[in-house]
Amino acid sequence: MSDASKTPVTVLTGYLGAGKTTLLNRILSEDHGKKYAVIVNEFGEIGIDNDLIVGADEEVFEMNNGCICCTVRGDLVRIISGLMRRKGKFDAIIVETTGLADPAPVAQTFFVDEDVQKNARLDAVVTVADAKWLSDRLKDAPEAKNQIAFADVIVLNKTDLVTKPELAEVEARIRAINPYARLHRTERCQIAISDVLERGAFDLDRILEIEPEFLNAGDDHDHHHHDHDHGHDHHHHHDHGLKHYHDEEMQSLSLRSDKPLDPSKFMPWLQNLVQTEGGKILRSKGILAFQDDDDRYVFQGVHMMLEGDHQRKWKPDEARQSRVVFIGRELPEDAIREGFERCIVT
Incomplete structure (x- = not known):
């Protein structure tokens, strides 16, 4: 169905x-x-x-x-x-x-x-x-x-x-x-x-139609492969002037790549990540551009549970960019970032 x-x-x-x-x-x-x-x-x-x-x-x-x-x-x-x-x-x-x-x-x-x-x-x-x-x-x-x-x-x-x-x-x-x-x-x-x-x-597709910056909540440094978000709200422009808190306990991590991902590396890496760190990962979501694949792959997760599927064809005028978000506690941010970057086709 x-x-x-x-x-x-x-x-x-x-x-x-x-x-x-x-x-x-x-x-x-x-x-x-x-x-x-x-x-x-x-x-x-x-x-x-x-x-x-x-x-x-x-x-x-x-x-x-x-x-x-x-x-x-x-x-x-x-x-x-x-x-x-x-x-x-x-x-x-x-x-x-x-x-x-x-x-x-x-x-x-x-x-x-x-x-x-x-x-x-x-x-x-x-x-x-x-x-x-x-x-x-x-x-x-x-x-x-x-x-x-x-x-x-x-x-x-x-x-x-x-x-x-x-x-x-x-x-x-x-x-x-x-x-x-x-x-x-x-x-x-x-x-x-x-x-x-x-x-x-x-439905990440629908969210991005309403709010194109949805997954771009990272700092504005010029990182080619990833953005790292400290929980500050940089993408809701109407919030300027608000006090920004860094929640010591809860983190959000946003990753991004303009280059395609290797599915034979990414999927085992993601499965292993949620199996080993799923207790700390409350939510995960992503839109992925895989090498030699004309379809967008979308996944979402709750703790150790993941579901994902090919969603639709990439549109001709659409940037084939992979974006992944994790929200959780005590996330091993450096290890997650390094693991993600190893999945990028160079």
Whole structure:
């Protein structure tokens, strides 16, 4: 099944009290014309008005806007497989994680289970963050930092509860951890549902159409083969004047080559890297130009899990440039850079 015909899945995460429930409430109750299946930890915690529920069976609640809501009772794979067998195709599936959960295991489900892979694709990890309390959480809760690092989309909520300088500070802290996610400021999670769901945020092609500098978050030194990024946000020009933080714990590393890569060297190197260092690598993504190959190769990874495929032909007017990004903790940056450069055809 082609990626386009698979059901997109959004993993929704965020620390306790950030506003995830508010966002889920809107998805399940607003007249947005879409059919979403929402998988939550506890339906009761969502606090949906009973008037909005039109039917329920086996803890699957049908909403009057066409969406359904079900609770995780055991295996996520089983639930997703069950949803796929239900009548009527869903526009998308949303999986809520608990406020204390690391999103990695949920995201990995879409890499490791063949049945799920056949029918669903991971569309984005969306993190709801609390503008007022995030700075404190980043100091005392490693889960909060993981949730920011993993995000493709960040909904920075409760911006009305902080001053402009405080907002600038919290945004700088977010960018120090994850320079690549799309960031939306909200009050009470008031955001267009289309800005959060079905974003194709794991689709690097689409990201680069929207934001051509997406993978070029490196310093501006004239390196021929690579850019190395210290977590500073150089590519969001509207952020000039913000305080820039270097997060000592979380790193992002961006590599680039204008020369083709040797697939017989690159693929074993990447596989070995994630097997040996995958515990430290939270996310990896890349677009690759292989020698003697007219197709772009795209890969993405979560810890030790990788998936990749030939995506499409390189366009005639397109620079055949390879770009790879790693986000993680205690990354062996020099070794990664040297390994990457050994894969470049000279």
